[in-house]
Amino acid sequence: MEYTELGKTQLHVSRMCLGTWGIGGAGWDLYSDECRMDAIKAAVDCGINFIDTAPAYNGGRAEKYIGQVLHKLGxxxxxxxxxxxxxxxxxxxxxxxxxxxxxxxxxxxxLHNLKTDYIDVYLVHWPDPNVPMEETMDALNTLKKQGKILHIGVSNFTKEQIEEAEKYCDIEVYQPQYSMVDRKGEQLIQWAYAQRIGVMTYGTLGGGILTGKYRELKAYAVNDNRNRFYPYFKEPLFSKVMILLRTMDQISMERNVPLTQIALNWALQKPFISSCIIGAQSRDKIEENCKVFEWKLNSDEIQLLEQALKEYTECMDEL
Incomplete structure (x- = not known):
């Protein structure tokens, strides 16, 4: 495992962060409670010291899993x-x-769900256009003064929204979506990094499309996040991603590594990313993901990937 400073927070975090949207169990593949909790334990066993969650992940269920596991492990x-x-x-x-x-x-x-009396990083999940930014940020300032949260951040905000939020409190962490198949926020991420705001990115595997598991176009349930949230599982993007996967397959065969590690490796080599959030619900996937730190893509491989991304990027820009 590799570790780094999370912006100006002085928190020393693992460069891989366990994401728990899937572990919450709503809109993703079904796993048993035991499997999900063992996945959290596996992350700790592998040296991951950074876990991301939210009450919106199935009404607090993901938080409860985390609280139970961390309490049991002490x-x-x-x-x-x-x-x-x-x-x-x-x-x-x-x-x-x-x-x-x-x-x-x-x-x-x-706090109750997580079985803790403080939260290290507290993020506004999505901006609410119907509530003044000052009201939202003042609430976070109050929680920080009370010692219930230590650092304040935002997720899914625009640059203008971050600057508006900073009028009322110090924004220390930013959580955007970022991956090979979603680079639209790259300029904003680089700006945040330059402000010494810690960047923790989600969707690194494109909701799973970059794992190579999904090779045939299919329909998903209305509430499935592969249908509702990620656009890559539908045309016209699906076919473009399949072209990218062929290049990833080539590197996979030469390196003898899974596609998952290629996608992670690509993101982790970006100097403006502090930590990549990886959603996994089983021990074997987490252990496989953590092996990404045993190797690095070379410049020729990165160039191959960038070339394969050109057609996809042009298609996405047109949408």
Missing amino acids: VRKEVILATKCGNEFINGKYIRCGAADKIMRECEES
Whole structure:
């Protein structure tokens, strides 16, 4: 495992962060409770000391899994927890809620679920256009003064929204989506990094499309995140990703590594990324992902990937 400073927070985090949207169990493949909790333990066993979650991940279920495992292992103080506010999962729908009273309530619920009395990194999950930014950020400032959260961050914000938020509090962490198949926020990520804001990116595997597991176009349930959130599982992007996968297959055969590690390796070599969030629900996948630190893509391989990405990027720009 590799570790780095998370921007100006002075937190020393693993460069791989365990994402728990899937572990929450809503909109993803089904795994047993035992498998999900063992995945969290596997992350700790592999040296991952950074875990990302949110109350919106199936109504707090992901937080509860994390709280149970860390409490049982007795490693809460060794693990840096990031959770979120401002987005609730109600009756199968995600509802933004940036009001101060709701944030205060969400924080209390997260502390209870996680079996802890403080949260290392507290992120606004999505901006709420119906609530003044000042109200949302003042609530976070209050929680920080109370010692319930240590560092404040935002997720899925634009540059303008980050600058507006910074009028009211110090933004220390930014969580955007970023991967080979979603680079639209790269300029903003580089700007955040230049401001010494720690960057933790999600969607590194494109919702799973970059693992090579999905080679045939198929329909997913309405609430499945591969249908609802990630656009790569539909045309016209699906066919373009398949072209990219052929180049990844070539590198995979020559290196004898899975496609997953190629996608992770590509992202981890970006100097402006502090930590990549990887969602996995089983021990074997986490252990396989962590082997990415045993090797690095060389310049020729990166160039091959960039060439393969040109056609895909042009297609995405047209959408």
